[in-house]
Amino acid sequence: MTKILLYIFNKLRAMFGPMGWWPGETQIEIIIGAILTQNTSWSNVEKAIANLKREDLLSVKALRDIGIERLSELIRPSGYYNQKAKKIKHFIDFLFSTYDGSLNKMFETDTLLLREDLLRINGIGPETADSILLYAGERAIFVVDAYTKRILERHNLCSQDAGYPEIQALFMENLPEDAKLFNEYHALFVRLGKETCKKSQPLCKSCPLYKMPG
DNA sequence: TGCCAGGCCGGGT
DNA sequence: ACCCGGCATGGC
Numbered sequence: 001m002t003k004i005l006l007y008i009f010n011k012l013r014a015m016f017g018p019m020g021w022w023p024g025e026t027q028i029e030i031i032i033g034a035i036l037t038q039n040t041s042w043s044n045v046e047k048a049i050a051n052l053k054r055e056d057l058l059s060v061k062a063l064r065d066i067g068i069e070r071l072s073e074l075i076r077p078s079g080y081y082n083q084k085a086k087k088i089k090h091f092i093d094f095l096f097s098t099y100d101g102s103l104n105k106m107f108e109t110d111t112l113l114l115r116e117d118l119l120r121i122n123g124i125g126p127e128t129a130d131s132i133l134l135y136a137g138e139r140a141i142f143v144v145d146a147y148t149k150r151i152l153e154r155h156n157l158c159s160q161d162a163g164y165p166e167i168q169a170l171f172m173e174n175l176p177e178d179a180k181l182f183n184e185y186h187a188l189f190v191r192l193g194k195e196t197c198k199k200s201q202p203l204c205k206s207c208p209l210y211k212m213p214g
Numbered sequence: 215t216g217c218c219a220g221g222c223c224g225g226g227t
Numbered sequence: 228a229c230c231c232g233g234c235a236t237g238g239c
Contacts (some may be wrong), residue, residue: 037223044237045220083222125222145220190220199218214232222236227230 001172004157008209009181012188015208019187022135024049029058034131035087035123036078047077060101065090087123094121102157103136111139126164134186140179142171145187147193154203 024030029049036045051060051074057066072085098117099105104116111133118129126144133139143168152158158167175181196207203210 034220035217039219040221040235041219041237043219044235048239077236079219080221080234081236083234087222124221127221131220143220186220190224193220216239219236221234223233225228227228 001170002187002210005166005171005174009185011208012192013184016188016191019191021183021187021190022131024079024135026058027107027136028060028063029053030136031091031132032058032063032088033131034128034135035091036075036084038080038084040079048075048081048108051075060092060095060103064101070119083123087121091124093213094118107137111137111141115141126168130168134174134179134182136177138183140174140177140182141180142168142180144168145190147189147197148186150199151193151209152195154197155209194206 011102013079015037018110022030022033024033031138032052033045033049041084049058055074057063057071057074063071068085068089069090075081075084077087094117095101095106101104109117114137115129115133117123118132119126122134130141130143133141134143144164149158149162149167152167152170153160158170175185192208197203
């Protein structure tokens with residue numbers, strides 16, 4: 001399995017080049033982006049992020065002090081805006097109650113312990129927690145998303161009913177523990193999923209993974 | 215026009 | 228332990 005996973009990575013890397021992800025300039029921006037993109041296209045998230053940036057709200061303190069009504073209005077373009085405003089507040093509450101509002105302190109915590117803590121926050125599930133750990137914290141945690149599952153499924157690398165932990169283990173037990181590698185790998189999956197492995201369009205020859213060894 | 219997008223929660227079986 | 232409805236905007 002290690003061999004095929006590395007084959008896929010090299011193939012995608014050769015096709016798309018280095019991704020240099022995540023589109024976010026600061027840790028807090030990445031974290032907010034991870035929440036806002038839940039079941040939502042990134043283009044909508046960008047509008048919401050732009051609103052927050054324009055109002056100078058992309059800081060831990062500003063997000064603590066803003067009223068939830070105004071917050072939800074600003075993130076409206078990202079959809080589910082009432083839910084997501086609560087989720088952002090829940091994360092900020094956690095950050096202040098546990099780490100005195102310091103992301104640096106938060107990221108000093110052992111990776112797996114922090115993951116458990118993040119998962120206890122209402123509104124943060126496995127993908128969001130792992131995105132925070134990988135992209136904001138640069139931890140070697142593999143992020144599984146809808147693209148990942150669809151691509152694996154389409155190439156018969158996982159079963160239809162495979163769950164999050166199973167798919168995550170597939171990568172983490174068969175690849176070197178390397179945050180940069182996991183970062184690039186996931187980013188390449190997103191790129192592929194958007195461009196040539198869309199849901200509406202079944203497997204085609206133009207897919208770089210159309211032919212695989214073994 | 216209807217369908218879909220980088221999930222997650224809560225209530226019901 | 229699963230299953231399902233709800234949440235909501237913008238792009239094609």
